[in-house]
Amino acid sequence: MIQMTLIQIDNYGPWTVTPTPRRESDLQILQAELYADLQRQFAAKQGLVFFMRFDNMLAISNGMDMEDHLRIQESIGNRYPITVSMGVGTARTPYDAQRKATKALQSHGGAQSEDRKEVLAIDSLADENGFVQIAHIDINGITETLTDTMPAYDTSFVVNRVQHFLMKKLIKKGSLLFFIGGDNFMSPCNGLAPEGLLKIINEKDEIKIALKAGIGKASTAEKAANLADLALEEIRGGFTYDLVHLMKE
Numbered sequence: 001m002i003q004m005t006l007i008q009i010d011n012y013g014p015w016t017v018t019p020t021p022r023r024e025s026d027l028q029i030l031q032a033e034l035y036a037d038l039q040r041q042f043a044a045k046q047g048l049v050f051f052m053r054f055d056n057m058l059a060i061s062n063g064m065d066m067e068d069h070l071r072i073q074e075s076i077g078n079r080y081p082i083t084v085s086m087g088v089g090t091a092r093t094p095y096d097a098q099r100k101a102t103k104a105l106q107s108h109g110g111a112q113s114e115d116r117k118e119v120l121a122i123d124s125l126a127d128e129n130g131f132v133q134i135a136h137i138d139i140n141g142i143t144e145t146l147t148d149t150m151p152a153y154d155t156s157f158v159v160n161r162v163q164h165f166l167m168k169k170l171i172k173k174g175s176l177l178f179f180i181g182g183d184n185f186m187s188p189c190n191g192l193a194p195e196g197l198l199k200i201i202n203e204k205d206e207i208k209i210a211l212k213a214g215i216g217k218a219s220t221a222e223k224a225a226n227l228a229d230l231a232l233e234e235i236r237g238g239f240t241y242d243l244v245h246l247m248k249e
């Protein structure tokens, strides 16, 4: 089972415009600092946070219990002008785990409900048999073919199109897809066989972009992500001609 945690800023919309619309650069600084802060605290427990929409972030939290989540929630409440609520869920696939985490939190009230503040809604926690499978997907040679030859915004548009293509294909398999910077994506993909990811990557005619992917499988997000990176490096280094390469703990 994979464990996913939804982190949602409480009543954020109204806060951003009270008493008047807050300076956008200040909101961007708050969101970026909150993301980095959460990343640092989840990473301390070998978790991994994806910024998603910033007011709603998803983390892989295998190995983290109620106390771990409460400590993070309290620390944010002590140091920020806003508070966060969290939902936690586990399932065979990442999509279902985040669906359960979301439903658990939604059962405590709406995101902009004034009564809902610093809720921790745990549907379920992964046990010691839980595991994480993450694919690190990368566009081939983006530096030479796009970054160094096209206007920066045009390259960003291509990366965005690849992201949409991958999200559309992977959600059908119960897998999630997050942009993590540059030309890189990470897909929590418990339950997806490497052959299934290879099939998706080979459907690149829809986007006319060559992709490769390292997959890692381990007890925590940090270990799985690192194995995925190592598998990707093995592809880059020519140690394998596979376009999708799996490494296990």
Ligand SMILES: Nc1nc2c(ncn2[C@@H]2O[C@H](COP(=O)(O)OP(=O)(O)OP(=O)(O)O)[C@@H](O)[C@H]2O)c(=O)[nH]1
Pocket: 138, 139, 140, 141, 142, 143, 144, 180, 181, 182, 183, 184, 229, 236
């Ligand atoms: N978050 C994150 N970003 C990365 C990682 N590796 C590379 N990047 C980013 O991706 C950009 C492109 O790096 P590469 O993917 O190595 O460059 P490339 O031209 O695609 O080369 P190949 O991937 O070897 O084909 C870099 O400028 C970084 O911004 C990673 O592991 N994590």
